[in-house]
Amino acid sequence: MTTCQMNTPPEMDMKEETRHFNTQLAIIGSGIAGFAASIFAVNRKIATAQIGNTGALAYTTGYLDLLGKQDDEQAAIADPWRALEELRKNQPNHPLSRIPTADIHNGFDEFTAFFGEYGLAYSRPGANNITALTPVGTLKQTLCVPATMAAGPRAFAAQKPCIIVDFIGLKGFSGRQVVANLHDRWPDLGTERIAFPDMDHGEIYPEVMARALEVPATREKLAAALKGAAGQAKVIGLPAILGMHRPDHVRAELERLTSLEIFEIPTMPPSVPGIRLRELFEQVLPHKGVTLIPQQKVTALTFAAEGATLSLSDSYGPIRIHTQAVILATGRFLSGGLEAHPDEIREQLLGLPVTQPADRTLWYRDRYTDRRGHAIHRAGIAIDHAFRPLARDRRPYNERLFTAGIILAHQDWIRSRSGAGIAIATAYRAVAEVERFLIAQA
């Protein structure tokens, strides 16, 4: 466990055993939605605290999907913006249907711009999806990719000769597999296996390789090996190992040393691209003034007339965060925002009503990979027009409580390849609503 990182605002009272913080917005949850909300809030000069375990972030691939598939269709979506219009017609309750296209676009713009400042540039949202590569050699539609991965889709689109390089001792990523599954769509794709510098024996791990590549000497050795592997090809694909903190720099250096174009393919999660996002958020947001408590869980959230209070503890004792507004972005089952009990699905923190199938027999279809998806994924929190969760009486649970991310009902982010899209767009909207609320309060 790391100790929590946080700023020490003047309000902090050292004499009390319980430490108190005051803020305008408290964001509960540290996935894409929570961090996107923090970024949007900071950019709008809203005093922000963010709490919640960042574990699930490591499971992201780095790709930012907006809408990659229509439910129950095999074909991928090329133009996600037009697909959003379809979605509005067919699924008006879908969280993305509640957000104007311009807001979604702005959200992606603002979110991706943030990373560029810190050595992890992203492609900006384009008019069409990008056809991106997966570690097993399938293709997937996504909207934005890290700059370290961008050359792969470009080389595929241009059908350039390319070598996928894999490593002795790195399991779960096989160049032969990528090539076997792509060769009919990318005939000039080949593969080579090399030893990673100074790790030529036993099992090696992407995270360790990535950190090793921040050292210039390792890069030089790897560059020599890559040049040997490239043969006639001018483009090299690697598993995602190009550095942890300065991936753009690591890639640029390797390209300079090899005179080759180099790109990454995400590996099996937990993967380097996910860990990069987590570490970047954890390092950058406190500098931006966010009170970030990434390893703790909020144990209680109470509302009073003058504000809301979050209770949690860290290794130094109890903490109370007093806030004007709250965004609940606690995710689904993996992140603990929702809990599946044998008899029903429950919201973990407040016991908010969960829109869900009548009983457990209806949660899943018989066939796991059924293209229509499973009803359990569409379960979640119902909201009003201002992204406030609804109580049992269908009225907002509290005027100060907003919500964002895949905890929302009426969407299946897995089947529609829209996890980051829902996270970013709903965070954008929720922060806009918070801002409106704070102004009205003031």
Place this chain on the structure above:
Amino acid sequence: MTPESLRKGPATGETILETEVLIIGGGVTGAGIMRDLALRGIHSILADKRDLCAGASGGNHGLLHSGARYVSNDLHSARECRQENELLKRLAPQCIEETGGLFVAVDGDDPKFAEKFPTLCRQAGILCEELSVAEAKRLESHLSDKLIKAYRVPDATVDPFRLALENVDHARVINGSIYRPHTEILGFEQADGAIRAAICRDNRTNTLLTIRARQFVNAGGAWAMIIAQLAACNDVHLLYSKGTLLISHDRITHHVINRLRPPGDGDILVPGGTVSVLGTTSMRTDDLDNVRPTVDEIDLNIREGTAMIPALATARYIRAFSRVRPLLQSSGNSDDRGAARGFVLLDHAGQGLSNFCTITGGKLTTFRLMAEKASDLVAARIGSKVPSKTASVPLPQGEACRWTAPGAAPKYWFKANNPDDMILCECEMVPQSAIDQIVQCAPGTEEEMTLEAIALRSRAGKGPCQGSFCGIRICSYLYDRGYYRDRTGLVHMRNFFNERFKGQRTVIWGQQAAQMELAEALHCGLLGLDSLEDD
């Protein structure tokens, strides 16, 4: 045989195989017959339309009965179990864990039944030791506070997959007897009161083959009546009882725990390596091939099991499964649990056939005895005077058969101490070398082995992640080694996940819901296995 499966044909080219005995059905009984015959010097082919233990042999508690379970309603079966239990512990220790078993009664259970239990055990020759409530709780801390009576008996656990694999492998080593998975019997050629050949289809390649033999043994388990009818034998009468069991993430008890009452739902909890198996329900069914657990059956098992072991109410479950038990209809008993669990050997002489027999019913514990009886008949018909040796010859340990035992893989891996031999299944610590060995030399290996076939021969996919990670890793490794060369490898991967899901579907709550969400995000969201082109 359904008309549909017949229509699947026709196939090109015809292969003809010859053997002395064709055994139909790759459950433990068929595997046992194969070895029994081989030990008598008789060559056989064992054919299964799917793979080893695809029926009830692979879908039970893995309980090696002491016999105590049957003392109240079937003394004969109880005695058979007692004898076989003792034999197998001695002859096949690699497949068995001597856990011991407890029979426990709780508040509300019939005290009269509990009182007469030791006497009944004595009548069957089964060792039965009464324990004080305190002593029982000391042995098994999870036992209910409402415990009123406890007895200890020599129950044990047995790995049916390893048992079948070892029997088949030993037969191969002795005299080159052959095991053919995915080989379905479509019909028989008969002449002069005897079967001459079985017409079969290889379900993997969809090609026809003919197997000629002198003797034909139907060891089809629940499918025995259908197979007999293919030979126009109408003297096999079976009823089908569906049983559903579930597997917990952790091993909850050291001993087998039986409810001390007449057999009922959810009253046996059996440890199996690092997990426990709870069951079973009992429900009539007509469908042999598409049985699946239902939410009601799962909840019933847990509710009943909780009376003995309250922790079962909150335990984490990783999987459930259903199989069909064949019940002998002739017993004329209206209660399926009361129906004799004994076995039957039919020589079909009354049906005008001189070289066909059917063996069915029975239970895992008595598989060796069943195999011996069937083999005695076959041997006599062939004119062999060599007696069965399975009651005295120990079952050797086959190298490629050792990967099914829970906890075995880590042991071998640590022992080999080879850092280049990477672990592919992290839940169960299955290394690359195990996959290589299985692909190359386990019984029934094939050119392009599916992940399901590998999982059957190892612990891969049996842990808490249920294969969702190791399925990707093993698939990747198979591509890497050149076993998979195109997109069919992805189809194998997808099919493996779909198959594992059948067992997960009814127990996805708590941590399993998180696990499942992550798995699906990976398999469908990232890899796109929900939109492969062959869909």
